[in-house]
Amino acid sequence: MTRVGKYHLTLIGVAALLLLMSLVRIITGQNDITSSGTFYAALLLAVPIGLAGLGGLWAxxxxxxxxxxxxxxxLGTWFAGWAGYQWGPVAALVAGLLAGAIGGLIHAVATVTFGVDHIISGVAINLLGPGATRFLSEVLYKEGTPAASAGAGITTSPAISGSTWSPSLPVLSDGPDLLGKLESTHWFLLSDLAGILRGLTHNVNILVLLAVLLLPLTYFVLWHTAFGLRLRSAGENPWAAESLGVNVYLTKYIAVVVSGAFAGLGGVFLVFVSTKYVEGQTAGRGFIGLAAMIFGNWRPGGLAAGAALFGYADGLQLRDQKAVTSFFLFGAVLLLAYLVMRARSLLTAGPGAEPAARGARQYTLMAAAALGMVVLFWLWLTVDELPNEFVFITPHVLTLLVLLVASQRLRMPKADGVRYRRGEQH
Incomplete structure (x- = not known):
C-alpha cells in the first residue's frame, strides 16, 4: 500500500470513529463522551503518557x-518542583529535562557499557527514582528549612514561583466561543465535532503544543535523516551497522539519554499541571507510555493513537463515571465491525485460499469476537453504573486489552534488548 493510500485509510478510520462516537452518544444519552471537557482532560492525561512512550521509542x-x-x-517531577519553586518555570523545565536525562545516562552506562540485562537495569531505576526523591525530600523539605516554611512537606514541594508558563494559543482560544455554542446544541455529529475541536484547542498551553510537535519531529529525525538511519540500524543489526562505520556505542548512548529526557519532560508537564511536585503523581504513566509505544508498533503515529486512547479512557472516567458504561456498547460495535470485515475478507478470498491452520485460527478469533460482542452488549443493557473500584481501573484494564489485541501484529526491532559488544557476531 502506498503512503498516500495509508493516509487516506487513516482519515477514513478517523471519520468512522467520530461517527461511531456520535452514534453511541445519541443512543446512550451520555454527552460527556464527546464533550470538550472530556477531550481537554484526555489531552492533559495523554501528554505525559505520550512523552514517556516517545522516550521508550527512541531507546x-x-x-x-x-x-x-x-x-x-x-526524577523529572521532583527536580522540576525543586527548581521551579526557587527560580521559576524555565528552571523547572531545564531541571526536569536534565534529571530525566541523567536517569537515561545511568541506564545507558549499565546496559551499553557494562552489558547489564536491560530489564534488571530498568527495574533498578524504577526503584532508584522514588527512593532518591524521598531521600532528597526528607533532607531538603524537612521542618525548619526555607522550603518547609514555603509550604513544602516530605511528599510535596512548594508551589512553582511566578507564572506556571502556560499561555493559551492565540486565535484558537480568543474571540467568541462559537465551538462552545455549537457543542451545546447536541446535534448529531456537528456538536460532537465542535466539542472535540474545542477540547483540543481551547486554553491549550505551550507544553502541550511542544509535546505534539515532538511526534512529527521524532518521525522526521528517525526516518528521514542519516542519524536516524544509523540509530535504527543499531536496533536492527548493530554488527552490520558497525561494519559500515557507525559508532554503535555512541548512538545507543545518545538514544537512551534522549529517552530519559523525554520521560523527564513528561514529569515536568505533570508538575506544571499541578503547579508543584507531589509524591506519586506519575501514577504509573511511565508504564502506560511503554504500553502505548508497543501498541503503536514502535512508530510515532501509533504511539500517539495509543496515548490518546489511554488518556481518553482516563479522562472520561474522571469526568463522568456513568459514561464509562458506554465503553460496553462502543466495544460491542467495534467487535461487530471487526466481524463484518473478517467475514467479507473470507468471502472475497474464497475456499482454500488460506492454509488450514491459519483458517482455523481466523475462525477461532471470529468466534471469540462474537462472544465478546454479545457479552459487552448484554453488560451495556444490564449495568447502569459501575462500582468505583472498577471505574478507577478502567484505563489499566484497557491497557491490557489493547496490548492483547495489538500483540497479534507487532514487530519490535530485531536487536531490541540484545547485548552488544564491538567485534562480536550473533
Missing amino acids: ERAGVVNIGLEGMMV
Whole structure:
C-alpha cells in the first residue's frame, strides 16, 4: 500500500470513529463522551503518557529496552518542583529535562557499557527514582528549612514561583466561543465535532503544543535523516551497522539519554499541571507510555493513537463515571465491525485460499469476537453504573486489552534488548 493510500485509510478510520462516537452518544444519552471537557482532560492525561512512550521509542529503536521510564519521570517531577519553586518555570523545565536525562545516562552506562540485562537495569531505576526523591525530600523539605516554611512537606514541594508558563494559543482560544455554542446544541455529529475541536484547542498551553510537535519531529529525525538511519540500524543489526562505520556505542548512548529526557519532560508537564511536585503523581504513566509505544508498533503515529486512547479512557472516567458504561456498547460495535470485515475478507478470498491452520485460527478469533460482542452488549443493557473500584481501573484494564489485541501484529526491532559488544557476531 502506498503512503498516500495509508493516509487516506487513516482519515477514513478517523471519520468512522467520530461517527461511531456520535452514534453511541445519541443512543446512550451520555454527552460527556464527546464533550470538550472530556477531550481537554484526555489531552492533559495523554501528554505525559505520550512523552514517556516517545522516550521508550527512541531507546528501543536503538536496541535498548527501557522499562525505567517511570523512574525517570519521577526524577523529572521532583527536580522540576525543586527548581521551579526557587527560580521559576524555565528552571523547572531545564531541571526536569536534565534529571530525566541523567536517569537515561545511568541506564545507558549499565546496559551499553557494562552489558547489564536491560530489564534488571530498568527495574533498578524504577526503584532508584522514588527512593532518591524521598531521600532528597526528607533532607531538603524537612521542618525548619526555607522550603518547609514555603509550604513544602516530605511528599510535596512548594508551589512553582511566578507564572506556571502556560499561555493559551492565540486565535484558537480568543474571540467568541462559537465551538462552545455549537457543542451545546447536541446535534448529531456537528456538536460532537465542535466539542472535540474545542477540547483540543481551547486554553491549550505551550507544553502541550511542544509535546505534539515532538511526534512529527521524532518521525522526521528517525526516518528521514542519516542519524536516524544509523540509530535504527543499531536496533536492527548493530554488527552490520558497525561494519559500515557507525559508532554503535555512541548512538545507543545518545538514544537512551534522549529517552530519559523525554520521560523527564513528561514529569515536568505533570508538575506544571499541578503547579508543584507531589509524591506519586506519575501514577504509573511511565508504564502506560511503554504500553502505548508497543501498541503503536514502535512508530510515532501509533504511539500517539495509543496515548490518546489511554488518556481518553482516563479522562472520561474522571469526568463522568456513568459514561464509562458506554465503553460496553462502543466495544460491542467495534467487535461487530471487526466481524463484518473478517467475514467479507473470507468471502472475497474464497475456499482454500488460506492454509488450514491459519483458517482455523481466523475462525477461532471470529468466534471469540462474537462472544465478546454479545457479552459487552448484554453488560451495556444490564449495568447502569459501575462500582468505583472498577471505574478507577478502567484505563489499566484497557491497557491490557489493547496490548492483547495489538500483540497479534507487532514487530519490535530485531536487536531490541540484545547485548552488544564491538567485534562480536550473533
